[in-house]
Structure formats: structure tokens, C-alpha cells
Amino acid sequence: MEKSTTTQRERPVLDSSFRHIAFIMDGNGRWAKRQGKPREFGHKAGAETFRRICLYCSEVGFEAVTVYAFSTENWKRPKHEVAAIMALLDTFLDELKRDYKKYNNRIRFIGDLTVLTPSLQEKIAYVETLNSHCRTVVNVALNYGGRAEIAHACNELIREGKKPGEVTEDDISRTVWTSGCPDPDMIVRTGGDLRISNFLLWQAAYAELYFIDTLWPDLTPDDVDDCIREFYSRKRRYGGL
Numbered sequence: 001m002e003k004s005t006t007t008q009r010e011r012p013v014l015d016s017s018f019r020h021i022a023f024i025m026d027g028n029g030r031w032a033k034r035q036g037k038p039r040e041f042g043h044k045a046g047a048e049t050f051r052r053i054c055l056y057c058s059e060v061g062f063e064a065v066t067v068y069a070f071s072t073e074n075w076k077r078p079k080h081e082v083a084a085i086m087a088l089l090d091t092f093l094d095e096l097k098r099d100y101k102k103y104n105n106r107i108r109f110i111g112d113l114t115v116l117t118p119s120l121q122e123k124i125a126y127v128e129t130l131n132s133h134c135r136t137v138v139n140v141a142l143n144y145g146g147r148a149e150i151a152h153a154c155n156e157l158i159r160e161g162k163k164p165g166e167v168t169e170d171d172i173s174r175t176v177w178t179s180g181c182p183d184p185d186m187i188v189r190t191g192g193d194l195r196i197s198n199f200l201l202w203q204a205a206y207a208e209l210y211f212i213d214t215l216w217p218d219l220t221p222d223d224v225d226d227c228i229r230e231f232y233s234r235k236r237r238y239g240g241l
């Protein structure tokens with residue numbers, strides 16, 4: 001007899017070795033193309049997946065979830081695609097303002113937000129004040145680049161008056177945009193490409209990297225469970241034996 005595919009799978013349990021998961025949400029464009037639809041359609045589906053996956057990650061008990069939503073390099077895309085992504089962000093912020101109680105997490109944006117419209121910046125500042133009691137933080141990387149972030153941290157430290165020879169690794173960790181968050185334990189990239197595309201360069205030092213072929217809009221909570229299982233199958237040595 002064929003094994004039933006509807007059997008409920010056992011949900012993996014997290015412990016304190018897995019606090020932070022990060023996603024490079026890649027593959028929206030290809031997902032749309034496969035259906036003969038414009039790329040924007042893929043971004044809309046991707047935004048829905050983002051909501052579902054974030055909800056699931058807080059349910060599972062992650063302390064931090066970081067998602068790569070828009071890179072410093074993504075401005076190179078056609079104007080209409082960038083505009084569609086910013087419009088989706090605007091819709092998401094409005095929805096969050098209305099329905100934030102639905103989400104068991106607090107949101108924080110990381111990246112250089114100064115180039116966004118004043119209206120988006122205001123909405124972001126407001127939604128960041130919501131759900132402050134929630135355990136899970138969701139970092140949304142927007143106009144984010146790992147290199148820009150390290151340059152930003154250096155500038156902060158110069159502003160603080162650090163002198164040559166005084167800057168420590170801890171100083172950089174506390175001035176990058178993810179400050180206060182543990183480093184990601186695992187970075188998952190959907191869409192099949194094997195690169196990190198300027199994501200969390202400082203924080204990724206000892207992250208487990210996991211590349212999966214699934215396109216972002218198709219990612220499900222079961223796939224997150226697979227990521228968790230994969231994490232627990234890895235042996236982290238941190239340079240030791």
C-alpha cells in the first residue's frame with residue numbers, strides 16, 4: 001500500500017543552539033515566469049510567503065528571523081519592478097499597522113532607509129514600535145548591503161571617537177544594523193543559486209549555509225522544518241576539533 005502523504009510530520013524542536021534563522025528570499029521572478037506572468041506577480045506571491053514563513057518561525061520559537069527583501073544592488077532593476085516592490089512594502093506596512101496583533105513578532109528594518117520616501121520611513125518607524133512585548137524579532141533587510149553595513153559601522157565608530165588600534169570585533173557587532181541580535185545560526189537561500197549576494201557579511205562568519213532549489217513563493221512551513229533538521233545534522237566546530 002502506498003504511504004499516505006497526508007500523515008502529519010513531526011515538528012522539530014529548537015534548542016538554544018538555534019536562535020536565529022535568515023532567508024535570502026530568492027526566486028520570485030522565475031516563479032512568475034514559469035506561469036507566464038510578469039515578475040511583479042512573483043513579488044506579490046513572495047510577500048505572502050514572507051508573512052506565512054515569519055508567522056511560522058515565531059511559532060516554532062526562533063528568537064530572530066532575518067529576511068533579505070531588497071538589496072543595495074536591486075535598484076539596478078527596471079523602474080517598474082522597483083516601484084512594484086516598494087508598493088508591496090507600503091501595503092505590508094499598512095496591513096501591519098491594522099493587524100499587528102495577528103503577528104507574534106516585532107519587526108525591525110535593517111539597511112539604509114534614508115533613501116526611501118518620507119511616507120515609507122514614517123510608516124516603518126511606526127510599525128517598529130508595535131509588538132514590543134513579542135519574543136521573536138523579524139529583521140527585514142531593505143536597501144541592505146553587507147558592505148554598506150560594515151562601512152556604516154566604521155563611520156559610527158569614527159563618530160564615537162575611536163582611535164586607530166581601538167576598534168574591536170565587539171565594537172563592529174554592536175554598530176552593524178543587526179545590533180542586539182545573535183549572529184544567524186543558519187542562512188537559507190531559496191532559488192538554487194549558490195552565493196550570498198552581499199547579505200550579512202559580518203554576521204555570517206560561522207553561519208551554516210543552506211541552499212535549496214525551491215523558489216521563494218513556494219516555500220512552506222514544512223520546508224522550514226527541513227531547514228531545522230538540516231541544521232541539527234551539521235557539526236559546528238568554530239575552528240576547533
Ligand code: IPE
Pocket residue numbers: 025026027028029030031069070071074085191
Ligand atoms: C528575490 O527574487 C526578490 C528580490 C530580489 C527583490 P528575484 O526577483 O531575484 O527572483 P529571481 O531570482 O529573478 O527569480
Ligand code: IPE
Pocket residue numbers: 024025026068069070071074193195197
Ligand atoms: C538577493 O537576490 C537579494 C534578495 C533576495 C533581496 P538577487 O536576485 O538580487 O541576487 P543575485 O543578483 O542573483 O546575486
Ligand code: MG
Pocket residue numbers: 026027028191
Ligand atoms: Mg534573484
